Amino acid sequence: MQVTSRRFKDSAHEALHDKDIQSAFSKVKGGFPVARAKSAGELPEFEDLRDQARDLKNHILENLDYYLEYFEDQVLLQGGRVHWCSSYAEAREVVLDICRDANAKTVTKGKSMITEEMALNEHLSAHGIEPIETDLGEYIIQLAHEHPSHIIAPALHKTKDQVTELFHENHGKYGFTERITDPQALVNEARSILRDKYVNADVGITGANFLIAETGSTVIVTNEGNGDLTQSLPKTHIAVSSIEKVVPTLEDASLFLRLLARSATGQEMSVYTTFSTGPKRMEDIDGPANFHVVLVDSGRSDLLGSDKQDLLRCLKCGACMNHCPVYQAVGGHTYGWVYPGPIGAALNPHMVGLEESRHLPNASTFCGRCEEVCPVRIPLPKIMRHWREQAFETQVTPKPERWGIGIWAFFAKRPKLYRLMTRVSARALKLMAGKKGVIRKLPLMKGWSSVRDFPAPEGTTFMDQWKKQQREGK
Amino acid sequence: MSAPKEKKNVALFVTCLVDLNRPSVGFAAVKLLEAAGCTIMVPEVQTCCGQIAYNSGDKESAKEIASQVIRAFQGFDYVVAPSGSCAGMVRHHYKELFEGDDTMMVAIEELAGRTYELTSFLHDICGYRPEDVRLDTTLTYHDSCSSLREMKVRDQPRALLGAVEGLEIKEAEDREACCGFGGTFCLKYSEISESMVDTKIENLLASGAGTLAAGDLGCLMNIAGRLKRRGAPMKVMHVAEILAGMGEKPGLGEGDS
Numbered sequence: 001m002q003v004t005s006r007r008f009k010d011s012a013h014e015a016l017h018d019k020d021i022q023s024a025f026s027k028v029k030g031g032f033p034v035a036r037a038k039s040a041g042e043l044p045e046f047e048d049l050r051d052q053a054r055d056l057k058n059h060i061l062e063n064l065d066y067y068l069e070y071f072e073d074q075v076l077l078q079g080g081r082v083h084w085c086s087s088y089a090e091a092r093e094v095v096l097d098i099c100r101d102a103n104a105k106t107v108t109k110g111k112s113m114i115t116e117e118m119a120l121n122e123h124l125s126a127h128g129i130e131p132i133e134t135d136l137g138e139y140i141i142q143l144a145h146e147h148p149s150h151i152i153a154p155a156l157h158k159t160k161d162q163v164t165e166l167f168h169e170n171h172g173k174y175g176f177t178e179r180i181t182d183p184q185a186l187v188n189e190a191r192s193i194l195r196d197k198y199v200n201a202d203v204g205i206t207g208a209n210f211l212i213a214e215t216g217s218t219v220i221v222t223n224e225g226n227g228d229l230t231q232s233l234p235k236t237h238i239a240v241s242s243i244e245k246v247v248p249t250l251e252d253a254s255l256f257l258r259l260l261a262r263s264a265t266g267q268e269m270s271v272y273t274t275f276s277t278g279p280k281r282m283e284d285i286d287g288p289a290n291f292h293v294v295l296v297d298s299g300r301s302d303l304l305g306s307d308k309q310d311l312l313r314c315l316k317c318g319a320c321m322n323h324c325p326v327y328q329a330v331g332g333h334t335y336g337w338v339y340p341g342p343i344g345a346a347l348n349p350h351m352v353g354l355e356e357s358r359h360l361p362n363a364s365t366f367c368g369r370c371e372e373v374c375p376v377r378i379p380l381p382k383i384m385r386h387w388r389e390q391a392f393e394t395q396v397t398p399k400p401e402r403w404g405i406g407i408w409a410f411f412a413k414r415p416k417l418y419r420l421m422t423r424v425s426a427r428a429l430k431l432m433a434g435k436k437g438v439i440r441k442l443p444l445m446k447g448w449s450s451v452r453d454f455p456a457p458e459g460t461t462f463m464d465q466w467k468k469q470q471r472e473g474k
Numbered sequence: 475m476s477a478p479k480e481k482k483n484v485a486l487f488v489t490c491l492v493d494l495n496r497p498s499v500g501f502a503a504v505k506l507l508e509a510a511g512c513t514i515m516v517p518e519v520q521t522c523c524g525q526i527a528y529n530s531g532d533k534e535s536a537k538e539i540a541s542q543v544i545r546a547f548q549g550f551d552y553v554v555a556p557s558g559s560c561a562g563m564v565r566h567h568y569k570e571l572f573e574g575d576d577t578m579m580v581a582i583e584e585l586a587g588r589t590y591e592l593t594s595f596l597h598d599i600c601g602y603r604p605e606d607v608r609l610d611t612t613l614t615y616h617d618s619c620s621s622l623r624e625m626k627v628r629d630q631p632r633a634l635l636g637a638v639e640g641l642e643i644k645e646a647e648d649r650e651a652c653c654g655f656g657g658t659f660c661l662k663y664s665e666i667s668e669s670m671v672d673t674k675i676e677n678l679l680a681s682g683a684g685t686l687a688a689g690d691l692g693c694l695m696n697i698a699g700r701l702k703r704r705g706a707p708m709k710v711m712h713v714a715e716i717l718a719g720m721g722e723k724p725g726l727g728e729g730d731s
């Protein structure tokens with residue numbers, strides 16, 4: 001997908017003036033976070049589970065090669081195949097080859113962020129294979145030729161009216177000519193169209209929430225059951241997964257499952273948790289004849305051992321964005337690449353380059369809500385700060401900003417000069433304000449004055465007043 | 475809590491915003507700390523905690539400023555700041571700044587252990603309760619992000635405010651949400667900051683309170699500045715001023731009279 005993170009400020013401006021986006025994203029805070037707080041509150045061991053999950057993920061990352069190879073062995077034993085891909089390009093080719101081997105004309109797809117990353121749909125389409133998204137949200141944005149604005153609610157930015165129009169424009173060819181507005185009727189219409197697609201698809205592609213080393217299983221969680229149909233009806237199932245999704249045992253997966261839905265939507269469990277272990281066996285009633293796992297690295301292994309390794313613990317639950325006031329204000333697309341919100345601000349610079357995405361880790365107040373709710377306790381603000389340090393060191397930070405900090409630090413490091421500077425500033429600002437008590441326009445601080453008045457200083461610094469008092473013996 | 479045997483030696487970390495913009499907060503802090511049985515010193519070489527440099531990625535400047543703070547506040551029983559943000563910087567972030575530097579770490583750990591945000595220090599360490607302080611108003615309290623999440627300050631200021639006679643606390647919706655200040659964030663991403671502070675203000679005004687208090691001047695200047703720009707009539711004070719019986723003085727952005 002085209003990266004537009006460089007435009008962050010312009011995109012934010014547009015989003016802040018778009019009524020639909022504002023109403024869609026401002027609603028987030030009353031929804032998911034409230035549900036999460038409730039369900040976390042109902043589980044006394046929730047905080048302990050978060051610690052355990054963090055520690056277990058750390059252990060996995062320390063031994064990632066071991067668990068991945070273990071996983072591969074088990075997949076092979078079950079009769080499946082594993083493809084190791086170091087880049088998106090490689091992964092796209094592997095998937096395309098499998099689809100060609102299956103003579104695929106259409107493929108159904110479960111929701112998957114990694115295939116979003118590698119722009120798989122575009123690649124398949126370009127080679128004459130039609131991908132059909134089966135998650136309702138993904139289906140909607142596929143019709144609209146857009147990208148997800150939230151990692152678990154991809155069509156969050158779409159209004160009901162927009163969906164009505166989209167379906168009306170696109171569903172005529174299936175015999176649905178009426179313009180419908182009832183949400184349930186819209187869902188039903190999409191469902192009945194997708195039903196045929198499931199049956200006729202040659203290949204089903206899903207992501208994976210977990211890969212289980214001890215059994216060679218891939219696991220997906222959904223609320224619509226679309227993933228099950230995607231992976232069990234077609235002849236071939238391809239599970240595409242990034243490498244950090246592996247967990248040692250089924251027991252371990254259950255630890256993460258207890259956290260995942262609670263953190264994401266406040267559900268105790270997602271409606272469907274589906275395990276796929278190898279292709280259909282003789283005694284199985286259904287299932288794919290071919291089972292492939294495509295493991296994608298694409299820069300992730302570079303994070304191992306770095307100051308940003310913690311990012312690889314991410315479960316893709318979306319809690320950080322649900323709780324992020326910046327995300328709520330500007331929406332998901334503003335971030336300009338696959339991952340929005342705090343996880344995007346911390347991860348995208350690694351994936352698409354710091355120069356391209358330097359605004360992302362900067363556009364945060366470090367309010368800390370994301371870290372407070374992240375089920376695997378990723379220190380997101382700290383990682384964003386590391387990006388800022390890197391940007392400063394490598395001169396990605398624009399000059400005026402660097403100079404500003406330089407000048408300020410020059411004084412802050414010299415208390416005597418600093419006193420003089422603050423003495424003069426306090427007086428000058430007070431004079432500027434006059435009787436009003438505020439300054440409406442601050443020179444050199446347009447960012448402040450464009451939004452707020454500046455409450456005027458009292459006029460004499462604390463340090464000067466204090467010294468005077470001390471001299472006079474109070 | 476039993477009466478203190480000896481007076482605590484407290485160094486006041488004035489913080490750069492209080493020093494420049496609202497010295498009365500510093501004097502309120504001194505008054506409260508003295509009433510709580512502390513002896514107050516104000517080390518002269520202090521300027522700022524270094525957070526602006528730290529959050530802007532200028533680690534070297536931040537380190538130099540932090541070293542200055544560490545030296546300035548040696549030898550006191552406690553270091554107290556009328557700000558969760560600056561106290562949080564000293565308590566939590568200096569360690570990150572000097573990660574791997576074992577010699578500095580000893581001094582940092584030691585300083586971190588005796589550095590407090592004002593209201594939590596008064597409440598938790600001094601067992602202080604304001605006496606004979608009266609302010610007839612309704613008040614809503616804004617939790618600054620660093621007070622709340624870094625310094626675990628939430629109930630202490632409310633408990634102290636609860637002892638102010640005539641004061642009625644009216645909690646706002648979504649009180650744990652950020653006000654959009656974020657240091658240089660509010661300058662660099664002013665439009666996003668505007669949206670955040672407006673959301674905050676809607677909730678504050680909806681609480682029906684006449685006065686807003688918080689423990690961090692950064693948030694207060696941001697919110698007060700936006701309230702003024704919008705012409706919304708809410709008085710904005712630092713919590714220390716109210717607790718110290720200075721609640722009648724003009725709020726932020728109201729001038730002298």
Ligand code: SF4
Nearest residue numbers: 314315317318320374
């Ligand atoms: S960073 Fe944490 S909160 Fe955000 S999506 Fe990943 S696991 Fe969830």
